[in-house]
Amino acid sequence: MNAIQPTIETKAAAASKQAPSGAELVVSALRDQGVEIVFGYPGGAIMPLYDALPGSGLKHILVRHEQAAAFAADAYARVTGKAGVCIATSGPGATNLLTGIANAFMDSVPMIAITGQVPAGVMGTDAFQEIDIFGMSMPVVKHSFLVRRAEDIPQIIAQAFEIATSGRPGPVLIDLPKDIAQSRVENIAPIKPKATSSRAPDPSAIAEAENLLKRSKKPVLYIGGGVAKARAVLALRRFNMLAGIPAVSTLTGLGTLPTGSADFYGMLGMHGGKAANMLVQEADLLLVCGARFDDRATGKVDGFAPNAKVIHLDCDPAEIGKVRSADVAVPGDLKAALESLKIGILDISDWRQHVRALGAEHEFNYEAPGSGVFAPAFLDELSRAAGDRFVAACDVGQHQMWVAQHCQFSRPEAHLTSGGLGAMGYGIPAGIGAKLARPDDCVVTVTGDGSIMMNIQELATMRRYGVALKIVLFDNSALGLVRQWQELFYEGNFSEIDLYDNPDFAEVARSFGIEAFTVSRRDQTTAAIERLLNTPGPVLAHVHINPRENVWPLVPPGKSNAEMMER
Amino acid sequence: MMTQTLHVEFETHEGALLRLIGLIERRGFDIHSVDLPAASAGRMNVGFGVIARNLSSDIGILQRQIHRLTGVCRVFGDVDGTDKRVGGQHG
Ligand SMILES: Cc1ncc(C[n+]2csc(CCOP(=O)(O)OP(=O)(O)O)c2C)c(N)n1
Ligand SMILES: [Mg+2]
Numbered sequence: 038m039n040a041i042q043p044t045i046e047t048k049a050a051a052a053s054k055q056a057p058s059g060a061e062l063v064v065s066a067l068r069d070q071g072v073e074i075v076f077g078y079p080g081g082a083i084m085p086l087y088d089a090l091p092g093s094g095l096k097h098i099l100v101r102h103e104q105a106a107a108f109a110a111d112a113y114a115r116v117t118g119k120a121g122v123c124i125a126t127s128g129p130g131a132t133n134l135l136t137g138i139a140n141a142f143m144d145s146v147p148m149i150a151i152t153g154q155v156p157a158g159v160m161g162t163d164a165f166q167e168i169d170i171f172g173m174s175m176p177v178v179k180h181s182f183l184v185r186r187a188e189d190i191p192q193i194i195a196q197a198f199e200i201a202t203s204g205r206p207g208p209v210l211i212d213l214p215k216d217i218a219q220s221r222v223e224n225i226a227p228i229k230p231k232a233t234s235s236r237a238p239d240p241s242a243i244a245e246a247e248n249l250l251k252r253s254k255k256p257v258l259y260i261g262g263g264v265a266k267a268r269a270v271l272a273l274r275r276f277n278m279l280a281g282i283p284a285v286s287t288l289t290g291l292g293t294l295p296t297g298s299a300d301f302y303g304m305l306g307m308h309g310g311k312a313a314n315m316l317v318q319e320a321d322l323l324l325v326c327g328a329r330f331d332d333r334a335t336g337k338v339d340g341f342a343p344n345a346k347v348i349h350l351d352c353d354p355a356e357i358g359k360v361r362s363a364d365v366a367v368p369g370d371l372k373a374a375l376e377s378l379k380i381g382i383l384d385i386s387d388w389r390q391h392v393r394a395l396g397a398e399h400e401f402n403y404e405a406p407g408s409g410v411f412a413p414a415f416l417d418e419l420s421r422a423a424g425d426r427f428v429a430a431c432d433v434g435q436h437q438m439w440v441a442q443h444c445q446f447s448r449p450e451a452h453l454t455s456g457g458l459g460a461m462g463y464g465i466p467a468g469i470g471a472k473l474a475r476p477d478d479c480v481v482t483v484t485g486d487g488s489i490m491m492n493i494q495e496l497a498t499m500r501r502y503g504v505a506l507k508i509v510l511f512d513n514s515a516l517g518l519v520r521q522w523q524e525l526f527y528e529g530n531f532s533e534i535d536l537y538d539n540p541d542f543a544e545v546a547r548s549f550g551i552e553a554f555t556v557s558r559r560d561q562t563t564a565a566i567e568r569l570l571n572t573p574g575p576v577l578a579h580v581h582i583n584p585r586e587n588v589w590p591l592v593p594p595g596k597s598n599a600e601m602m603e604r
Numbered sequence: 605m606m607t608q609t610l611h612v613e614f615e616t617h618e619g620a621l622l623r624l625i626g627l628i629e630r631r632g633f634d635i636h637s638v639d640l641p642a643a644s645a646g647r648m649n650v651g652f653g654v655i656a657r658n659l660s661s662d663i664g665i666l667q668r669q670i671h672r673l674t675g676v677c678r679v680f681g682d683v684d685g686t687d688k689r690v691g692g693q694h695g
Binding site for chain 2: 171172175176179180181182183185200204205353354355358359
């Protein structure tokens with residue numbers, strides 16, 4: 038009575054005997070691109086791809102909401118410089134990804150978003166879970182593909198990675214109908230590599246820039262997120278080591294020059310430092326590198342740096358002159374441009390002395406009344422204790438601005454923030470993406486009691502994969518940043534900002550299996566930071582802060598950066 | 605306000621026309637007319653009559669924004685012409 042032994046075959050082995058399916062082509066094309074981790078969530082139309090995942094060598098992280106897959110892939114990309122990959126099913130899966138795709142678009146982050154689609158034959162019939170994600174996502178992608186033939190898949194994926202990572206990076210969407218993912222492919226279209234050239238800087242523009250710089254008495258180096266994107270951080274550091282130009286940074290440019298380094302005066306703009314904004318206002322020349330004059334940085338554009346000429350270096354020619362016209366435009370390879378700028382020693386010692394005095398005069402004061410935790414001081418101490426491996430993944434609100442103002446960043450990847458989109462809910466998924474990419478870094482998500490609720494389900498993802506992310510939750514029982522604006526600009530008419538009925542977040546975390554503790558007094562700060570940093574696994578510190586604390590200084594909306602309000 | 609003409613030569617990938625029209629409208633221009641000859645050899649050369657919605661909308665910037673779309677080969681118009689072969693970095 039011999040039972041018939043079923044032949045146990047892996048999917049991959051079974052598949053190797055026949056022509057590959059579209060889904061298998063996707064998986065092998067991702068492997069060819071060096072992808073190791075993908076973030077996603079399955080569903081009907083994407084099932085063929087999930088069928089091809091086991092045994093493929095790709096590590097799939099199952100998030101608990103597609104938005105988190107996109108945010109995690111975004112952060113993974115920000116810290117590695119490689120494209121992050123996220124996957125969702127058609128319809129609601131795809132629409133849930135959209136915020137994360139938009140986030141990557143606004144901050145120029147390379148990302149590949151793969152969405153399932155209903156079978157090609159029923160597209161256009163309002164089939165179950167059919168949504169035109171190709172159309173919906175158009176304004177927030179760098180490019181997109183709708184796969185019409187399975188044999189094109191290797192070519193499309195190669196092109197998608199090329200587009201996502203070259204020039205000004207951005208997200209690329211690939212919409213994959215289910216039948217195409219399932220169909221077997223005999224003849225695969227060959228991959229035609231496209232040569233992308235990065236444009237060398239124009240020598241005459243460089244010469245003009247050098248001339249302006251040499252003549253300037255009050256130059257300022259204005260750093261944006263584009264410097265790191267162009268892999269020009271070292272080039273910029275070298276350039277300014279010699280040039281010694283007083284420098285400021287946008288929110289996304291933080292870390293390009295290490296916090297506290299000589300000649301660096303911190304963030305400019307709405308919640309920038311007073312010294313940073315003042316020196317930009319006084320400047321006679323701005324050397325703008327990889328920045329786009331975002332309104333949060335410039336305040337009222339007409340009043341911004343009124344006496345300054347502008348040299349604008351950016352890989353994207355469409356950014357030059359968009360908001361502020363440039364006296365010298367240097368489109369193209371930022372690294373090459375910085376390396377070719379030769380200006381010798383500038384005669385600006387009076388200016389440097391003046392801005393140094395400004396910097397000293399407007400240093401932040403970490404004294405605060407009362408005995409409650411003072412978030413700025415907490416963050417300052419936390420980032421110093423964590424050292425050079427520190428990476429902050431922020432949510433959005435007052436706490437996000439405090440991170441930008443008070444943390445020490447040794448490199449641009451140390452500061453992960455939803456800059457252009459300002460999307461609450463970024464913090465925890467971003468922390469997960471970053472920690473998975475860089476397990477040896479000390480990744481800390483700084484979140485608020487409003488923001489954490491936007492993706493709190495991802496505590497389950499942390500737990501499942503043992504992601505040793507540290508979470509600092511600043512709880513002011515409010516949508517604090519909105520409350521601050523209502524207090525200052527809407528005559529204290531507080532409307533729908535009160536989160537008095539928050540849950541006990543430490544209990545919530547514990548119920549997900551995450552270690553957690555609560556902090557409410559300032560004298561517990563150092564012990565809390567030690568506990569956070571010394572806990573080997575995931576941990577959450579629920580930190581109560583004064584609900585009436587505001588972010589200072591502040592440029593009121595619509596006002597010039599010269600008109601800062603202070604505490 | 606004055607109508608300006610933009611000519612865009614692009615590869616006829618799925619969604620290419622929609623992408624162009626969407627970009628032009630989103631970046632502050634009304635489309636007043638479209639001259640749409642048949643595609644040949646996978647390329648199309650479309651003329652758009654556009655009107656800026658406000659004075660600060662700069663058609664030169666719009667040209668460069670169109671220019672950076674994947675699959676756009678050439679953009680030129682009444683104002684400063686931009687050619688992909690000499691223009692900014694592709695991608
Ligand atoms: C998805 C999303 N919805 C709404 C907003 C508007 N918004 C900006 S900050 C903020 C309050 C955030 O509250 P919390 O996370 O508690 O941070 P706090 O300001 O209190 O530190 C809101 C509602 C946003 N940025 N993102
Ligand atoms: Mg709050």
